[in-house]
Structures are given as structure tokens and as C-alpha cells.
Amino acid sequence: MKIARHLMRRAWATATLLMLTAACLPAAADCDATRLGVSRVLHLELAGAPVPDQLAPGEVVLSFDDGPARNGRVLEALEAECTRATFFLIGQDIPGLPGQAQHLINMGHTVGSHTHDHANLTKLPLADAVTDAVRGREDVEAVLKQPVALFRFPFAISTPELEAAVSAEGMIPVGVSADGKDWTGIPPEDSVAMILAKLEEHGRKGVILLHDPLPKAAERTRLLLQALKEQGYRVVALEGPAG
Ligand SMILES: [Zn+2]
Numbered sequence: 001m002k003i004a005r006h007l008m009r010r011a012w013a014t015a016t017l018l019m020l021t022a023a024c025l026p027a028a029a030d031c032d033a034t035r036l037g038v039s040r041v042l043h044l045e046l047a048g049a050p051v052p053d054q055l056a057p058g059e060v061v062l063s064f065d066d067g068p069a070r071n072g073r074v075l076e077a078l079e080a081e082c083t084r085a086t087f088f089l090i091g092q093d094i095p096g097l098p099g100q101a102q103h104l105i106n107m108g109h110t111v112g113s114h115t116h117d118h119a120n121l122t123k124l125p126l127a128d129a130v131t132d133a134v135r136g137r138e139d140v141e142a143v144l145k146q147p148v149a150l151f152r153f154p155f156a157i158s159t160p161e162l163e164a165a166v167s168a169e170g171m172i173p174v175g176v177s178a179d180g181k182d183w184t185g186i187p188p189e190d191s192v193a194m195i196l197a198k199l200e201e202h203g204r205k206g207v208i209l210l211h212d213p214l215p216k217a218a219e220r221t222r223l224l225l226q227a228l229k230e231q232g233y234r235v236v237a238l239e240g241p242a243g
Contacts, residue, residue: 031082036225038084039234044150044172045241052177055205059236060228063174064212065114065152066090068100073218075107081225084237086174087212088114088152091139098143105144110238112150112174113137122157130165137171149240150174156209172240177206180220188220192227199233 031037042054042061051061062085064074078085087104089111094101104111115121115136121129133151140148151171153162156179163173178198180191191210199206210220228235 036081036083036229036235038082038237041237041239043239043241044174046149046170046172047167048172051174051238052202052206055236057204058232058234059205060178060199060233061086061174061207061236061238062210063088063152063176063207064210064217066118066214067212068094068097068104069212069217070097070100072100072103074212074221075103075109077218077221077225078109079107080222081229083225083235084109086110086112086150086238088112088150088174089140090114090118091116091136094139094143101140101143105146110150110240111140111144111148112152112240113140113148113171114152115154118154120155120157121153121162122159126161126165129162130169133166133171134169137169147240150238152176174238175207176209177202178208180208180210180224182210182214182217182220188216188223191220192223195224196227196231204233 039059042051044051048054055061062078062083064085065088067087067089087109089101091113101111113133113136115132116139117132119132121132124132137148137151149170149172151166151173153173156176158173166173178195180195182191195208199208208224210224211217
């Protein structure tokens, strides 16, 4: 049954691949060498190595949780540097903001799921936790009409048991290396300093976490991108099994 479901998902993926390829092209104009840009696309597979293990020193992945945001200011900040991020969306919020979710794809970004209701899955019985994660993915897929394999645990908290359980459902958990702690309300400059320090701790590489719906998110993003550029970091975009 599970295999049949995966095959169906694969067929769906193939059918939408051409459309996706067209939609995922970078937003073109003025993307010269002075911009941060995207150095490469990392294609993720089920049960693959954790993302940081697939990065070289100097490589970072930009990720934003808890969207979609009502405004597109973070997207403008990313577009100004011709770079791409992965957005992990909360399922229950998407029906009210379907345009915003689709806009992420149209702008060339990657979309993942972040459960249906942002529960701390480590506090739920395993079966309930998996149900919440699967429902969240289905919420996103229903609006985007495409497979969504990448997944982020709420609060970036998980257990090996949970990681295995969501992987068995065809999801790829993407962890966090450098949390900007923007959710604490600290100034954007402090978020950026914290992220840079964490990246250093992880061998000058890793997955960066910010939250696009929070106040000052765009300002924080602009500062971060500027700092990454000044320090010679390269941005890696993520891509799920479906492309
Ligand atoms: Zn979250």
C-alpha cells in the first residue's frame, strides 16, 4: 500500500516536472556577480544524509518557518540578492493565504511543510504526531498541487523515533544549524551575529533558520544576506525528490 502510494506520488511528480522546472527558474534581471545568488541546487532524496552533511565549508541553506507570511517583503529581500530559500509552511494557515503559498513557488523558492497546527510533536503519542505531520503536508500539497517532501519539525525538536516515522511517510526532515532566535524579539543585528557564530561552530556551513511572518523579518533578512555575502558564504538551494 505504501509502495503504491509512493509510486502514485512519483507519477504525479513526473507529470508536474516540466511545469515546475519552468516555475523554478531564478527571477532573472540584474542578477550579476555582485549579488549573493545561488551557488548550486542540492537535490534531496528520502533517507539521505542530513542536509549539513551534504554541504561543503562556506555553504549555507536559507530557511524560513511558520509562513506563509501575509506580505512579501522577505521575498523582495531575497530577490534583491537573486537568492533562494526554503519555506516551511504551517498547514492550517494556508487556506487563508493560498496566493502567498503559490507565490513562493512562482518566485523560485522551495516549499516544505511544518505540520498542520505547529504542535510540539515530541509531546504527542507517535501515531498522533505522524498524523499531524502528514496532514500538514497534505494541506500544502492541496494548495500547491505538487508533492511536498521537505519537512521541518516545529520548534526544530524531534527524536530519532519521530525522524524515522516521518521518513517512513515519505517526508525528508530538514534540521537547523543556525537559529537566528528572531522569535525572541531580539534586534536583527543580534540575530545575524548569532547566526554567523553558529555557522562558525558548525565548520562555516549549515542550515539557517528565520521566520518570515515575524516583525522586522525583511530587515533581518537583508542584514543576513549582506553579512553572508561579505563573509564569502555561498547559498545552496534545496530541491525535493520531485524536483
Ligand atoms: Zn515553527
